Amino acid sequence: MTARLVELARRIQGRAWNLPGTDKTWVLRAMREQQLFRLEVSKAQVVGTR
Amino acid sequence: MSEPASGISRTLSELSGAGVAYVIVGVGGINFYARTPAQAFATLDLDALLEPTFENLRNALRVLKELGYKFEAAGEPFLDHQDEAVLREVVRIGASLNALHPEVGELDLLLSVSGFSYSELAADAVEFRVAKVGVHVGALEKLLRSKQASGRPKDLEFLRAFEARASEYDDDS
Numbered sequence: 001m002t003a004r005l006v007e008l009a010r011r012i013q014g015r016a017w018n019l020p021g022t023d024k025t026w027v028l029r030a031m032r033e034q035q036l037f038r039l040e041v042s043k044a045q046v047v048g049t050r
Numbered sequence: 051m052s053e054p055a056s057g058i059s060r061t062l063s064e065l066s067g068a069g070v071a072y073v074i075v076g077v078g079g080i081n082f083y084a085r086t087p088a089q090a091f092a093t094l095d096l097d098a099l100l101e102p103t104f105e106n107l108r109n110a111l112r113v114l115k116e117l118g119y120k121f122e123a124a125g126e127p128f129l130d131h132q133d134e135a136v137l138r139e140v141v142r143i144g145a146s147l148n149a150l151h152p153e154v155g156e157l158d159l160l161l162s163v164s165g166f167s168y169s170e171l172a173a174d175a176v177e178f179r180v181a182k183v184g185v186h187v188g189a190l191e192k193l194l195r196s197k198q199a200s201g202r203p204k205d206l207e208f209l210r211a212f213e214a215r216a217s218e219y220d221d222d223s
Contacts, residue, residue, distance in 0.1 A: 001194060001195060001198045001209065005194060006191060006194075008216045010191055012219045013083060013189060013190045015085070021178070022179065023178070023180075024187075027084065028096070031058075032154075
């Protein structure tokens with residue numbers, strides 16, 4: 001892992017939105033919405049564009 | 051205002067409430083450090099590293115079963131979730147089980163991860179709130195180091211992608 005990435009990781013964790021106790025319910029909701037979107041895309045009919 | 055627990059939030063809430071010891075790891079854990087939904091990386095599941103004891107694993111499986119989850123191991127149905135000898139072996143070899151729910155999605159139960167023990171990850175995990183319940187997430191640096199330690203091409207590719215996008219995570223403007 002690069003030194004830059006280590007430094008970034010430490011700095012990001014210290015940001016105000018990552019303080020202990022921060023409500024992160026939205027993260028799980030966003031991940032689930034992404035999953036459902038990908039599922040729907042995978043089921044979509046492929047339509048030729050030519 | 052916090053919303054009522056539903057979906058995977060409810061699952062984590064029930065696990066925590068039942069005293070199951072776990073730390074969220076993997077890409078899902080890394081996503082907890084994003085500032086906005088747009089920064090979250092796509093992943094098909096959420097990884098929970100369980101404290102590797104028979105009692106903890108049994109407790110986790112009991113809670114998940116009550117919530118309607120079914121289990122798989124290596125892609126096959128895992129029906130031995132009440133068999134003490136089997137569960138002790140799962141813990142001993144540090145295997146993984148997949149907990150699947152038709153509406154909630156997939157929660158992967160890990161008994162080991164690359165690079166760190168459960169104790170090492172739990173020691174400085176960050177406690178965030180999810181639907182009013184405390185959820186422990188591995189320290190960001192350790193989650194990234196674990197990806198590096200795994201050496202899998204997809205994990206190394208993820209690290210490159212994360213580094214390329216890390217400035218977005220770090221932007222406090």
